[in-house]
Amino acid sequence: MNSAASMPHDTARQHVSGSARYVDDIPTPQGTLHLAFGLSPIAAGGLTSVELSAVRAFDGVRLVLEAKDLPFTNDVSPSMHDEPLLAATTIHYAGQPIFLVVADSHHTARKAARFAKIEIDETPPILTIEQALKAESRFEDGPRIYSKGDSERALPKALNHLNGSLNVGGQEHFYLEGQAALAIPGDQGDMVVHSSTQHPTEIQHKVSEALNISQHAVRVEVRRMGGGFGGKESQGNALAVACALAAMITGKPCKMRYDRDDDFIITGKRHDCRVDYQVGFDPLGRVEALEFIHYFRCGWAQDLSLPVADRAMLHADNAYDLPHVKITSHRLKTNTQSATAFRGFGGPQGMIGIERVMDHIAHELNLDPAHVRQVNYYPEMSTHAEVRAPATTPYKMEVTDFILGDMTHSLLESSDYLTRKSEVARWNADNLLLKRGIAFSPVKFGISFTLTHLNQAGALVQIYMDGSVLINHGGTEMGQGLFQKVSQVAARSLGVTQSSIRPSATDTSKVPNTSATAASSGTDLNGMAIQAACKTLRSRLQHHLADAYDCPADSILFEAGQVVGPNFNLSWAGVVKSAYEARISLSATGFYKTPDIEWDRIKGEGRPFLYFAYGASVTEVVIDTLTGENRILRCDILHDCGTSLNPALDIGQIEGGFVQGAGWLTTEELVWDDRGQLKTHAPSTYKIPACSDRPEAFNVSLWQGANPEQTIYRSKAVGEPPFMHGISAYLALSNAISTCGVHYPDLQAPATTEEVFNAIKRAQGRAI
DSSP states (O other): OOTTOOOOOTTHHHHHHTOOOOGGGSOOOTTOEEEEEEEOSOSSEEEEEEEOHHHHHSTTEEEEEEGGGOSSOOOOOSSSSOOOSSOSSEEOSTTOEEEEEEESSHHHHHHHHTTOEEEEEEOOOOOSHHHHHHHTOBSSSSOEEEEESOHHHHHHHSSEEEEEEEEEOOBOOOOSSOOEEEEEEOGGGOEEEEEOOSOHHHHHHHHHHHHTOOGGGEEEEEOOOSOOTTTTSSTTHHHHHHHHHHHHHHSSOEEEEOOHHHHHHHSOOBOEEEEEEEEEEOTTOOEEEEEEEEEEEEESSOTTHHHHHHHHHHTSSTTBOOSSEEEEEEEEEOSSOOOOOOTTTTHHHHHHHHHHHHHHHHHHHTOOHHHHHHHTBOOOGGGOOTTSOOOBOTTSOBOOOOOHHHHHHHHHHHTTHHHHHHHHHHHHHHOSSEEEEEEEEEEEEEESOSSGGGOEEEEEEEEOTTSOEEEEESOOOSSSOHHHHHHHHHHHHHTOOGGGEEEOOEETTTSOSOOOSOTTOHHHHHHHHHHHHHHHHHHHHHHHHHHHHTSOGGGOEEETTEEEETTEEEEHHHHHHHHHHTTOOOEEEEEEEOOSOEEETTTTEEEOOSEEEEEEEEEEEEEETTTOOEEEEEEEEEEOOBSOSOHHHHHHHHHHHHHHHHHHHHTOOOOBOTTSOBSOOSTTTSOOOOGGGSOSEEEEEEOOOOOSSOOGGGBOOOSSGGGGGGHHHHHHHHHHHHTTOSSOOOOOSSOOHHHHHHHHHHHTTOOO
């Protein structure tokens, strides 16, 4: 079995036919109760009175809980125990849960919650970066700083200087399946939880903590999610804990799902931020010194904000060898939803900062932005001389696998970049109202969890007497094709047909102590764990046959459902049956931990990543200078997946990543009013990219090259890196706007229609 075959998603037919079962589709036992939160309408203040008698009296309501009613821990935080399930005395954001309604139906629970009478002593909320800085409202005592060289000395010596500021908006996850959970009580206080989560083990831990029972008494199962994007790494904790608590108290199954508006209002988003920069550079565009200041708006609770902001710092260099650089990061506490994980986990925010700098330099020197980027690249992997030490990142990690020089040359040639650039210039000279823009951007993205101990995975592989194989691992399926890829790994490792392999739902009772399916590491970690288990089983079968046929074990081959030795040719099913009758164990576990990584986040030094995934994109756009309306015309992407395990799935991830990244930087705008109310809380007010927003010409190719690191069959992760290709769409808009005037357009993100229009005025020197 070839693990690199382009095969469809293992449940693609169920997806398109509507038969794929999600948490809300699971048949529930008779008497199942339904839950809804009562939410705060105020962003900040003291909770003075909660009158719930009308809620309790509402027909169909079975139970109403406040913070004072919770029997055990009132906490659903993934990190610092600063996130109560229900507000007790203080309100931190508009949308914070204050009480919990348990009723006969979902509709009844939501309707009853509206009858609460809540009094809050409202205080002025801290909403903006400026307000948080003034109030010293932050999650660390001061800013975190990573540096390389001496930027303070080098910056004044540079011949050319620029400074600027880029506001980068947040982003709603907008997974197709909203947050959902179902808890079913069992014997002796046990609890089974079905949750739409990327992190079953964290759900297990939080439920165990909330019910004051051992972790082995909580089983969490996840068959699939309808999208996650990081929004289901920690945000599902509240639903699962609420359901488990209600199930424990009532003795009945309890279910909860957020309506889309509630999902928007309650859950965290991508961190928005501001990136300030000062850069010194030579006449060729080479950066000589650079200083960044990141201001991250983290929301009311810490959640995963520190590692997110850390990763933004780790990607502030992107593809560029910066001799003198200083990155300062502020993590600010505000009275808004607690910002959380989102595809890229801070990497996009860090990366767009340096891409803005490169763009600004090119505009100042009137040079091709693609050229400026290339002269600042890290040295190519193939050009490292033995006498020269490898270049290092701002966090002192050696870059020994850089391939973007060759990739860039290939993409610029295949996309006909120079010819099209000339055609765009001619178009713009001939057209007053519609202007085109074209831009190139690279991606260098580190792969591994920055919290080192999370880089581990377990697996369980079971062979049945008919030769069928059931695999289980700690990864979760959220539509990205993880189960299909890992099934292909199992088939290749055992030498059986793909039809022999079936992945089972992720289950904490089968594989314990799992990490979240995040950091693009799902296949890297779980694929290696599955391979380890399969190797154990294959070795047992080889030694069984070696004894039976008097031949060396390593001479026995498994391929395409056949087992071949020097003097025999047997079917896979026959060998399995023979091994069972000989009392050979047909079940094995596997384990993998990522090697060679170490990271000290306090010092900002080490090797946080096993390797880098690379990519490059060229995007062309057109804008209407009278309205700011715009459209992506074409996108060409060349992406590095190493030796791809499944090219079809990888290309799908790349296409989806680009569209989602372009949405973040163009159409998706989150708006809060001055009282902290989220005004964009539905599809009617928040615009994700539609099918019509994708490029009319969309060309995606995979770079042909194996991962130099010993990953699963030399593949590379593909979940998060393609998201950053969306930056080229933002840069192309800026390029189009720059033709409207002599000034740098200073385009902010998201580059909505209004922002494009305003940037045109700035380029013309008519800022409004």
